[in-house]
Amino acid sequence: MENDILKIENFYAYYDTICILNNINLKFKKNRAISILGPSGCGKTTLLRCINRMHELADEAFVKGKILLSDKDIYATEPMLIRRRIGMVFQNPNPFPTMNIYNNVIAGYKLNSIKLKRSESDKIVEESLIKADLWEQVRDNLYKRGTFLSGGQQQRLCIARALAMKPDILLLDEATASLDPKATSNIEKLIHQLKHSVTIIVVTHNIAQAARVSDYTAFLYSGELIEFGKTGDLFTTPKDKRTEEYLTGKFG
Ligand SMILES: Nc1ncnc2c1ncn2[C@@H]1O[C@H](COP(=O)(O)OP(=O)(O)O)[C@@H](O)[C@H]1O
Numbered sequence: 001m002e003n004d005i006l007k008i009e010n011f012y013a014y015y016d017t018i019c020i021l022n023n024i025n026l027k028f029k030k031n032r033a034i035s036i037l038g039p040s041g042c043g044k045t046t047l048l049r050c051i052n053r054m055h056e057l058a059d060e061a062f063v064k065g066k067i068l069l070s071d072k073d074i075y076a077t078e079p080m081l082i083r084r085r086i087g088m089v090f091q092n093p094n095p096f097p098t099m100n101i102y103n104n105v106i107a108g109y110k111l112n113s114i115k116l117k118r119s120e121s122d123k124i125v126e127e128s129l130i131k132a133d134l135w136e137q138v139r140d141n142l143y144k145r146g147t148f149l150s151g152g153q154q155q156r157l158c159i160a161r162a163l164a165m166k167p168d169i170l171l172l173d174e175a176t177a178s179l180d181p182k183a184t185s186n187i188e189k190l191i192h193q194l195k196h197s198v199t200i201i202v203v204t205h206n207i208a209q210a211a212r213v214s215d216y217t218a219f220l221y222s223g224e225l226i227e228f229g230k231t232g233d234l235f236t237t238p239k240d241k242r243t244e245e246y247l248t249g250k251f252g
């Protein structure tokens with residue numbers, strides 16, 4: 001039996017008294033790509049922020065229920081440890097502007113005060129940039145600032161920075177929303193390659209992208225999980241009328 005790497009059980013998220021996620025139950029298998037799909041404001045970002053314990057950083061924010069990473073309750077673990085095992089990439093590429101490419105990739109180690117020998121950090125930088133499909137383009141410019149790269153390259157640098165920590169799960173929140181079609185397609189190809197070594201959860205309101213990149217899709221609407229299943233099944237035979245209406249563009 002294949003174990004689920006992440007289980008979300010009877011999970012609620014609030015801002016003050018407003019319920020943003022209402023009794024979410026989901027299980028994700030290891031080394032798959034999963035899309036969280038739904039209209040703007042339905043709670044997709046909030047769900048990702050709960051999965052790596054960032055939601056609680058906002059004022060008046062709290063959660064109820066369980067999220068288990070390899071059967072361990074992430075809310076009973078040090079948040080910094082969780083953020084190392086569950087990396088996140090945001091909508092707008094955000095390399096650290098004062099750091100060069102090399103230091104951006106290993107920034108997670110520095111921020112966590114993890115000491116690395118030069119040979120170790122060289123290896124991590126090279127491996128992470130290869131995985132993010134950026135090595136060939138930057139290998140001769142590792143000591144230039146990350147911000148001189150194109151938008152798509154900057155986003156791949158942010159993916160390399162997340163991968164450098166060797167996470168179990170990579171969260172991508174609308175990670176291609178600010179990119180042109182070519183850069184978007186490169187990131188989508190990358191998702192197909194990366195899922196063999198890391199479980200990927202992609203948040204998107206782009207229906208076609210969810211169909212292209214994910215093995216499983218969850219449809220969220222107004223803070224509720226409406227439907228979850230294999231992407232092919234959900235797209236061809238949605239069980240819920242709201243899923244069908246969303247997928248056929250009746251609202252969005
Ligand atoms: N800091 C906050 N305080 C209060 N409400 C918030 C905050 N951030 C987001 N929300 C609300 O939570 C809901 C879900 O937002 P979000 O998770 O960002 O949705 P999505 O990513 O699907 O667009 C929205 O109604 C939004 O207005």
Ligand SMILES: [Mg+2]
Pocket residue numbers: 044045046174
């Ligand atoms: Mg969002």
